[in-house]
Amino acid sequence: MREEIIVSGRMNPHIDPHLEIWHWHIPLYLFLGGLAAGILFFAGLYFILGKENKYTGAVRRAPIVVPFLLVIGLLALFLDLRHKLFFWQLYTTIKIQSPMSWGAWTLMGITPLSIVWAALHIREFFPNWDWKFSILKDIEKFFVQYKIVLAWAMVILGVILGIYTGILFSAFNARPLWNTSILGPLFLTSGLSAGAAVIILFAQSKKERLLFAKLDLMLIGIELFLIVHMFMGFQASTQVQIDAASLFLGGSYTAPFWIFVVGIGMIVPAILEILELFHKKIPVIIPVVLVLFGSLMLRFIIAYAGQLSRWLY
Amino acid sequence: MRYAMAIDTKKCVGCSDCVVACQTENNVPIGYCRDWVVEVTDGTYPQLEIEIRSERCNHCDNSPCVRCCPTGASHYEKGGIVTVTAHKCIGCGACIASCPYDARYSHPDGHVDKCTFCLHRIEKGQQPACVAVCPTKCMYFGDLDDPNSDVSQVLKKRKHKTLIPEAGTKPQVYYLI
Numbered sequence: 001m002r003e004e005i006i007v008s009g010r011m012n013p014h015i016d017p018h019l020e021i022w023h024w025h026i027p028l029y030l031f032l033g034g035l036a037a038g039i040l041f042f043a044g045l046y047f048i049l050g051k052e053n054k055y056t057g058a059v060r061r062a063p064i065v066v067p068f069l070l071v072i073g074l075l076a077l078f079l080d081l082r083h084k085l086f087f088w089q090l091y092t093t094i095k096i097q098s099p100m101s102w103g104a105w106t107l108m109g110i111t112p113l114s115i116v117w118a119a120l121h122i123r124e125f126f127p128n129w130d131w132k133f134s135i136l137k138d139i140e141k142f143f144v145q146y147k148i149v150l151a152w153a154m155v156i157l158g159v160i161l162g163i164y165t166g167i168l169f170s171a172f173n174a175r176p177l178w179n180t181s182i183l184g185p186l187f188l189t190s191g192l193s194a195g196a197a198v199i200i201l202f203a204q205s206k207k208e209r210l211l212f213a214k215l216d217l218m219l220i221g222i223e224l225f226l227i228v229h230m231f232m233g234f235q236a237s238t239q240v241q242i243d244a245a246s247l248f249l250g251g252s253y254t255a256p257f258w259i260f261v262v263g264i265g266m267i268v269p270a271i272l273e274i275l276e277l278f279h280k281k282i283p284v285i286i287p288v289v290l291v292l293f294g295s296l297m298l299r300f301i302i303a304y305a306g307q308l309s310r311w312l313y
Numbered sequence: 314m315r316y317a318m319a320i321d322t323k324k325c326v327g328c329s330d331c332v333v334a335c336q337t338e339n340n341v342p343i344g345y346c347r348d349w350v351v352e353v354t355d356g357t358y359p360q361l362e363i364e365i366r367s368e369r370c371n372h373c374d375n376s377p378c379v380r381c382c383p384t385g386a387s388h389y390e391k392g393g394i395v396t397v398t399a400h401k402c403i404g405c406g407a408c409i410a411s412c413p414y415d416a417r418y419s420h421p422d423g424h425v426d427k428c429t430f431c432l433h434r435i436e437k438g439q440q441p442a443c444v445a446v447c448p449t450k451c452m453y454f455g456d457l458d459d460p461n462s463d464v465s466q467v468l469k470k471r472k473h474k475t476l477i478p479e480a481g482t483k484p485q486v487y488y489l490i
């Protein structure tokens with residue numbers, strides 16, 4: 001039998017025998033970023049549609065968690081940097097071709113935006129809240145006036161942030177598993193689905209809960225469709241991408257991916273949400289937690305499996 | 314000007330002198346390397362063929378590592394040499410993930426490090442350390458835009474290839490076959 005054996009003298013830490021440069025920080029950051037993007041997107045969207053009073057959970061209450069998600073995500077990103085003291089170099093330039101760069105700038109815009117939006121609705125949780133200083137009151141008045149602008153910015157930046165979480169990976173042609181443009185829409189959809197799930201928790205009325213359960217169901221459907229498409233694309237592509245896909249089709253990531261991401265993270269919560277639509281009593285926390293779990297696992301598995309996939313030469 | 318290297322796989326004996334010379338010249342941290350030797354055995358026993366290659370960063374013309382760097386730390390120097398400015402690098406690892414050849418590593422100090430074609434030596438009119446030290450003289454370095462340079466001359470005469478050109482990076486280290 002004809003064989004090819006490659007022996008390399010290189011043994012650089014974290015590079016060989018296979019890449020291990022990104023650990024838990026990046027997938028966690030991408031999950032939190034995607035989730036934050038999902039919540040802000042729906043909050044902005046339903047405000048623009050004039051449904052603020054109908055869907056208070058989405059517009060006013062759920063966004064309160066977003067600043068925390070983003071700050072924890074940014075902290076994880078910071079911990080991942082190996083030359084930490086120089087992190088400010090990120091903000092000395094904009095490099096359009098570098099997803100890392102425009103992601104960093106998007107976060108620079110969306111984080112303060114989410115803090116303002118959360119502050120504007122603080123009375124949802126603390127009805128007697130008083131900003132005390134007149135300057136803060138003036139600032140509040142100013143932002144209340146321009147709430148519609150904030151809402152539009154949240155929708156637009158939310159979509160950019162959601163897509164960016166996938167493009168960060170798909171821009172790398174060196175890792176065949178990541179190198180598919182489906183990852184952008186897939187991670188965006190996963191973030192929106194996670195966002196809808198969190199909104200279900202904050203929903204104030206049965207009507208709102210059912211609306212977001214329906215939306216979530218639809219988003220899970222789109223995710224499954226995109227996943228099937230992704231594998232079809234890989235199978236019809238070059239050898240390196242066929243090899244990359246085989247990690248999930250018989251290879252070492254088959255069980256974790258199909259059980260945790262697709263099974264527990266999508267199909268089970270979808271079934272529970274369908275049952276809820278048929279007025280069966282399901283504790284809402286269960287599908288919500290499962291959707292969040294699936295969304296987190298999707299990031300982790302794609303991040304780790306991608307680093308296993310490579311060009312052979 | 315376009316610096317490039319040609320490496321003769323028929324002459325290389327895999328002694329790793331180039332690896333040690335680079336580690337010494339560039340103060341590469343212990344346990345790391347900027348260049349390395351790969352041995353590929355191919356065929357059906359007993360008809361086997363061995364190709365020995367001294368590999369390093371390919372100083373690609375269309376390099377994903379420069380494209381994805383968010384700070385501009387990874388950049389092109391004169392002659393298309395790809396280098397990293399340590400005090401601009403945040404150690405995000407994007408460039409490491411972007412290189413199909415895995416030619417970069419994270420220096421223990423935190424920034425990213427890789428082959429520089431010995432830019433500091435070229436500026437003094439010297440050859441890169443690996444080229445200068447090779448006992449079989451199997452490496453050629455020079456300017457591709459100059460038809461009389463060592464590298465242009467040898468590429469004119471000999472059959473050659475680059476590594477995974479289908480990755481689309483336009484590598485500039487050529488292997489004579």
Ligand code: SF4
Nearest residue numbers: 370371373376378412
């Ligand atoms: S070989 Fe890798 S590190 Fe070197 S220029 Fe090409 S992509 Fe960049």
Ligand code: SF4
Nearest residue numbers: 382402403405406408
């Ligand atoms: S690790 Fe450094 S050189 Fe590499 S992409 Fe990040 S900032 Fe640029």
